[in-house]
Amino acid sequence: MNKREFLKSMAATSLAAFLPEFVFAAPTTADTYRKLLILVELKGANDGLNTVVPYADAEYYRLRPRIAIKRDDVLQLTEGEGLHPALAPLLPLWQANELAVVRGVGYPNPNLSHFRSIEIWDTASSSEQYLQQGWLARAFRANPVPREFAAAGVIVGNADPGPFAGGSRTVTLTNTEQFLRQARLATPGRARGNKALDHILGVEDEVVQAARGLGGGAALTTTFPDGPFGNAVRTAASVLAGREPVAAIRLTLNGFDTHQNQPGIHANLLRQLGEGLAALKAALLELGRWDSTLILTYAEFGRRVQENASSGTDHGTANAHFVLGGGVKGGLYGEAPRLDRLDNGNLAHVVDFRSLYATALQRWWGLDSVGPLGGRYATLDLLRS
Amino acid sequence: MVYSRLTTLAGVLALMGLVIAGSAVASGVATSATSATMGMDDARHLLARTGFGPTLNEIKTYAALTREQGVARVLAVVPAIAPAVATSAPPAWVQDALRPPRELRNLSVEDRRAYLQQQLRQSFELRAWWINEMRVTPSPLAERMTLFWHNHFTSSQQKVRYARLMYRQNVLLREHALGNFATLLHAVSKDPAMIIYLDSATNRKDKPNENFAREVMELFTLGEGNYTEADIREAARAFTGWSLEQDTMEFRNRPFLHDSGDKTVLGQRGRFDGDDVLDILLAQPKAAEYIVGKMWREFVSPEPESVEVRRIAATFRDSRYDIRAALRELLLSAAFWKEANRAVLVKSPVEFVVGSLRQFDMSADDVASLAMVMAGLGQNLFAPPNVKGWPGGEAWINSATLLARKQFIERLFRTEESLRPAFASIPMTGAAQRQQRPLLLAGARRAPLNLPLFESQRWFTGFSGERDPAVERVLLAAAPANPVPAELSRREWVRHLAMDPVYQLK
Numbered sequence: 048m049n050k051r052e053f054l055k056s057m058a059a060t061s062l063a064a065f066l067p068e069f070v071f072a073a074p075t076t077a078d079t080y081r082k083l084l085i086l087v088e089l090k091g092a093n094d095g096l097n098t099v100v101p102y103a104d105a106e107y108y109r110l111r112p113r114i115a116i117k118r119d120d121v122l123q124l125t126e127g128e129g130l131h132p133a134l135a136p137l138l139p140l141w142q143a144n145e146l147a148v149v150r151g152v153g154y155p156n157p158n159l160s161h162f163r164s165i166e167i168w169d170t171a172s173s174s175e176q177y178l179q180q181g182w183l184a185r186a187f188r189a190n191p192v193p194r195e196f197a198a199a200g201v202i203v204g205n206a207d208p209g210p211f212a213g214g215s216r217t218v219t220l221t222n223t224e225q226f227l228r229q230a231r232l233a234t235p236g237r238a239r240g241n242k243a244l245d246h247i248l249g250v251e252d253e254v255v256q257a258a259r260g261l262g263g264g265a266a267l268t269t270t271f272p273d274g275p276f277g278n279a280v281r282t283a284a285s286v287l288a289g290r291e292p293v294a295a296i297r298l299t300l301n302g303f304d305t306h307q308n309q310p311g312i313h314a315n316l317l318r319q320l321g322e323g324l325a326a327l328k329a330a331l332l333e334l335g336r337w338d339s340t341l342i343l344t345y346a347e348f349g350r351r352v353q354e355n356a357s358s359g360t361d362h363g364t365a366n367a368h369f370v371l372g373g374g375v376k377g378g379l380y381g382e383a384p385r386l387d388r389l390d391n392g393n394l395a396h397v398v399d400f401r402s403l404y405a406t407a408l409q410r411w412w413g414l415d416s417v418g419p420l421g422g423r424y425a426t427l428d429l430l431r432s
Numbered sequence: 433m434v435y436s437r438l439t440t441l442a443g444v445l446a447l448m449g450l451v452i453a454g455s456a457v458a459s460g461v462a463t464s465a466t467s468a469t470m471g472m473d474d475a476r477h478l479l480a481r482t483g484f485g486p487t488l489n490e491i492k493t494y495a496a497l498t499r500e501q502g503v504a505r506v507l508a509v510v511p512a513i514a515p516a517v518a519t520s521a522p523p524a525w526v527q528d529a530l531r532p533p534r535e536l537r538n539l540s541v542e543d544r545r546a547y548l549q550q551q552l553r554q555s556f557e558l559r560a561w562w563i564n565e566m567r568v569t570p571s572p573l574a575e576r577m578t579l580f581w582h583n584h585f586t587s588s589q590q591k592v593r594y595a596r597l598m599y600r601q602n603v604l605l606r607e608h609a610l611g612n613f614a615t616l617l618h619a620v621s622k623d624p625a626m627i628i629y630l631d632s633a634t635n636r637k638d639k640p641n642e643n644f645a646r647e648v649m650e651l652f653t654l655g656e657g658n659y660t661e662a663d664i665r666e667a668a669r670a671f672t673g674w675s676l677e678q679d680t681m682e683f684r685n686r687p688f689l690h691d692s693g694d695k696t697v698l699g700q701r702g703r704f705d706g707d708d709v710l711d712i713l714l715a716q717p718k719a720a721e722y723i724v725g726k727m728w729r730e731f732v733s734p735e736p737e738s739v740e741v742r743r744i745a746a747t748f749r750d751s752r753y754d755i756r757a758a759l760r761e762l763l764l765s766a767a768f769w770k771e772a773n774r775a776v777l778v779k780s781p782v783e784f785v786v787g788s789l790r791q792f793d794m795s796a797d798d799v800a801s802l803a804m805v806m807a808g809l810g811q812n813l814f815a816p817p818n819v820k821g822w823p824g825g826e827a828w829i830n831s832a833t834l835l836a837r838k839q840f841i842e843r844l845f846r847t848e849e850s851l852r853p854a855f856a857s858i859p860m861t862g863a864a865q866r867q868q869r870p871l872l873l874a875g876a877r878r879a880p881l882n883l884p885l886f887e888s889q890r891w892f893t894g895f896s897g898e899r900d901p902a903v904e905r906v907l908l909a910a911a912p913a914n915p916v917p918a919e920l921s922r923r924e925w926v927r928h929l930a931m932d933p934v935y936q937l938k
Binding site: 072091159160161162163202207208212218219220221227229230232233236239241242243244246247248251253254257304306307344355356357359361362391 | 640641646650656764775826827832834835838839852910
């Protein structure tokens with residue numbers, strides 16, 4: 048490449064890509080991000096109706112003759128709704144008023160493709176809008192995470208950057224100790240203008256910086272469940288035990304695309320979820336972080352109300368999600384699903400998913416949510432302060 | 433960034449080729465710049481993009497060809513493979529009859545578990561077979577295209593469970609790897625592993641399962657945004673009846689489960705069956721554009737040029753979906769050779785591992801270990817993460833996978849005395865870990881990893897002098913990103929180049 052081509056390619060690449068995020072705004076006070084956000088992705092699209100079960104609704108049993116959760120098995124929360132029995136580990140949180148259940152979360156003109164719909168969720172776009180940057184990356188750009196933090200975001204498990212995509216200081220790891228051992232193989236470097244190369248150089252930088260901040264943590268006494276989600280929770284806890292803080296963590300539990308033989312598979316997944324979240328609470332209590340942590344579940348969509356011929360469920364729309372933490376006002380939010388008012392067999396949404404994000408940005412972190420979310424979304428009154 | 437290498441001998445030769453071609457034009461003889469020989473850099477580029485880690489000898493051979501000759505050669509049918517589908521023999525069990533689900537249901541819990549464990553072990557043997565084939569094949573592009581189709585028409589051992597059916601799908605993909613896309617689409621839609629993977633057998637009249645209908649439009653032919661939800665519902669009805677024989681797991685059409693009513697798909701109305709719908713999809717101009725766009729991202733650059741994609745897609749459609757015709761246009765396009773498009777693609781874990789073995793001239797006694805490494809880097813063959821396949825590109829590289837790649841290089845360059853079990857520290861990205869745990873556990877029993885070792889004495893005999901510039905040109909698609917310390921030994925120098933970020937690029 049000659050000099051002129053090089054300059055052209057420099058001009059073509061947004062200047063922003065070369066500047067660290069703190070150039071764009073006054074540094075956010077460290078206190079903002081001392082409050083932690085943990086996102087838990089239920090990948091493949093969790094079946095909200097068999098998670099938060101409308102057990103008093105005859106229509107539910109009529110549409111799901113084979114896969115409905117029996118009334119007697121439901122862990123009743125109210126007279127109309129209750130949890131899947133495998134979520135028993137969440138009952139103590141419900142009783143302590145630390146578990147919010149938000150029903151009917153979705154967005155207008157839902158897209159039923161896994162890939163497109165999770166892109167909509169990750170970028171907080173509308174159904175017709177294609178955005179590149181994740182919603183947390185946009186929030187971190189507008190309100191930079193202080194440099195001394197080990198990282199803005201930590202991805203445990205599923206490597207897809209999701210809400211962090213497009214320029215936030217994020218590291219992916221599976222096991223903290225292993226990460227620290229290997230980090231010596233990384234070398235910091237400077238961007239060159241080749242996008243793929245810059246990406247790799249950026250990852251090397253992030254590794255070097257994260258390794259400085261994540262070490263030095265004390266061992267935890269909390270026991271974590273076996274299995275991949277238990278391991279992810281363990282890793283998240285060890286990240287939080289490190290020398291320097293992080294602003295957000297994303298965990299993933301895979302396997303919710305239950306088109307076939309749903310009951311056994313789903314029960315197993317929810318058991319992992321329930322046990323994992325209970326262990327996460329225990330670890331956060333041990334670290335003194337439970338009151339300063341907000342945990343949100345999310346997924347690309349819910350599942351079709353009527354079961355399919357394979358004892359499974361096809362792709363749907365609106366869904367129930369959990370919000371938990373020491374600062375959460377427990378209870379039911381949104382509205383109970385209206386199975387008598389389906390649109391092409393799917394539930395209508397009553398809470399825009401961006402309202403959950405706005406709640407995290409505005410009410411939890413005290414930041415502007417309109418910029419990062421590209422519009423004003425009502426926040427939910429589910430935090431204690 | 434690619435740097436100019438014109439001062440080197442091959443560059444000078446290439447330049448002379450251009451000069452000769454130029455003078456031919458001046459004297460009125462019909463010819464073009466493409467009649468110049470490629471030289472080392474072009475040859476390396478072509479080989480790296482269409483194969484796995486080119487070696488010095490391969491580069492030298494291609495350097496003497498013109499671009500057209502080189503492209504013709506990578507696309508050529510290789511007689512050594514042509515009658516069979518691979519040069520190496522598959523595991524013997526691919527001939528065995530499988531035990532259908534009906535039979536499995538009657539087994540005791542222990543026997544059923546043992547059978548499924550056996551399938552997992554076999555799937556590891558299958559990976560080893562394929563990886564070895566990639567390493568030794570005389571037609572690397574055929575392997576790259578088989579992998580391309582595996583990532584396009586995805587199916588996973590994890591859901592399919594029968595290793596023999598995964599093998600069979602692989603055979604189908606390699607038969608058509610450089611053949612006809614329309615034929616491949618029809619065949620793979622009836623492939624038993626695909627029937628299981630996308631739930632076609634449970635798609636029945638009055639009880640449709642939309643999984644296959646959705647993915648065949650979104651991922652196999654048209655791409656998102658080129659159909660409606662109604663098209664999916666209607667197409668799912670057309671695919672009803674496609675099923676498997678209960679005993680042999682062969683494809684079987686069951687007319688009594690087929691919805692024979694009228695359907696409207698993409699504006700056309702008729703009593704369509706599944707094949708009709710596939711033909712309707714293939715008739716959409718978007719189908720050829722979608723496939724060519726995907727080939728572009730695989731072979732040319734991360735950002736397809738829409739005008740060029742449409743031009744090549746037109747050729748593809750005019751050829752009635754001849755995959756070679758599309759690839760030929762793509763590989764001879766100006767964009768493929770453009771300097772700005774060199775070293776802009778990230779090697780997949782398979783390319784990275786197989787390419788490293790080839791470039792460092794290592795044999796692999798224990799190929800299954802390599803399969804474990806690839807899985808740890810995020811690409812577990814026969815088990816893509818979901819129906820969309822591996823996202824690829826920059827997504828291959830995050831902090832966990834980059835460190836794992838570097839650690840793999842470290843192990844290849846370890847000294848004899850530092851040999852130690854490697855399995856425990858091969859990291860696994862969470863997704864791989866979660867989804868593929870059973871597969872990996874089946875493999876992990878055979879840990880520790882047994883990786884080959886770089887033998888520098890032998891390797892350097894192909895090069896001349898202490899710091900032959902050809903070393904860097906073989907190993908890297910562009911100048912290294914990190915400065916190379918002067919005081920390194922030859923062996924350490926090569927290791928340094930392989931640890932450079934540019935080594936991740938092709």
